[in-house]
Amino acid sequence: MWNENSFVARELNAFDEYLRDKYKARSKFLNDVSQKVIFSGGKRLRPALVIISGMMGDYDRNKIFPLAAAIETLHTATLVHDDIIDDAKTRRGQITTSEKYGINIAVYTGDYLLANSVLLLAESGLSTEELERVAKAAKMICNGEVSKYLNRYILISISEYLKRIMKKTGVLFSASCAVGAYASNCEHKHVCTMARIGMNIGIAFQIRDDLLDIEINRAESEKADKPVANDIKNGILTLPFLYSAKRSEKVRQNIENFFKTSGKTNNKEYDETSKKEYKKESSINKNDNSIIEAGNTNIRQIINEVIKNGGVDDAKALKNKYIQKSRSLLSTMPQMPNETRQALERVLNWL
Structure with missing residues (x-):
């Protein structure tokens, strides 16, 4: 997605090194297992959005990286627990933690990742308001996952589906954009706009993921x-x-x-x-x-x-509506640096 010479690509490479360093020493076994999960692939889209949003103002790695790491670690914890619930054997082409080490170790790994996410947030210097935003996102993810579980084998309404993915996926994308903007000292109104852009990106991302489950698996x-x-x-x-x-x-x-x-x-x-x-x-x-x-x-x-x-066509059309909502919100921010705007456009084009 990123040009290898772009600021975002360079920062993501540096971010990966920062993240690796966070899982050295301490509890060696859990750190080793956690590293395997965190570095098992993935697009790093959520940390990328923290970085991109941070580019809007006074960019500072010392503030941005702990936030990006906290959000990526929280996301990874939810994946470990999801794989237990779904009895998944593989993820991203690799054996899941629960399949390799058993359910007990997988539960502990997910819990350990959640604890590390909280620790990283504590290092970030976020305001109480923004800490609450991330905490609420974590709570809503749980609610979204429970809703998904309770509604298995049921034809739910489109509106209920959208509520579910807003909680399950949208809120963490929203938080990613908001905290990055906040950490770079953006105005409150711009933090709120970035939160809305992130929510729309998250919903479009989840619909894209749902479509891939049909299109790739059909092939x-x-x-x-x-x-x-x-x-x-x-x-x-x-x-x-x-x-x-x-x-x-x-x-x-x-x-x-x-x-x-x-x-x-x-x-x-x-x-x-x-x-x-x-x-x-x-x-x-x-x-x-x-x-x-x-x-x-x-x-x-x-x-x-x-x-x-x-x-499939209807789902693509709705996905494109959420992409367009993000573009409309971008148009309300003429002061946004070109590099930030171009990076967000890359994300929207990829969706």
Whole structure:
């Protein structure tokens, strides 16, 4: 994403060295495990946003790097715990902590990373208000993940999906942009604008991630002659599926049949609000009689139908709306340095 000679690329390289140094000595075993997780790949997008936002004012590594490290460490902790919940065997092409060391060590590693995140925040010199922003983000991530877990195997509404990803993903992107701007002594109104830009970037990022689960896995599925879409296999219905289920009785029924024939259903009853919102949003074509019978439904069929009836296109359109919202907010900040604006445009173009 970054030109290797750009300020952001150079700072990210220096940031990685800073982060490595934070996991030396002390508890050697947990530091070693934590390092393996933190340096297992990843785009470093959240720390990049802290750095980019810090470029708006008086950039100071001594302030920016602890914040970027705290946010990246918090994010990594959530991934370790997610992998336990999802019983994931690999992440980014590498064996997960829970698979390699067992659930107990994985839980301790996630907790250790969370503790380190708090320690890094303490070193950052943030105001009480901005510390509260990050703390609230951590709390909302938990709420978003619990919402995702409780709503497995359920066709939730689009609005509920958006609320969930705002909590699960958007808030940490928002905090990344806000604390970077704050640490570089930007005006309060600019900190708030950057927080809104970060939220929109985070939502677009999550939708992009949901689309990749379909598009990449569909290609792999056809190549390997087996379905591999991870989200729906875990009972998580993402935006393309939800859009398609709104539009087509066939897709909705196929999804429900897939869950039934897989022997996987949610034990709790539908939340009444979810049911009402889904019905209100739904515009299902009741004349669609080509429903695949239970037992014949598989992931590949569902994905093909989702693509065919526009679920993927609808999700891309919504993603682009959030990208455009970020661009509109950027236009309200004419005083933003060109290098900062160009770096944010690179992120938006990549999304």
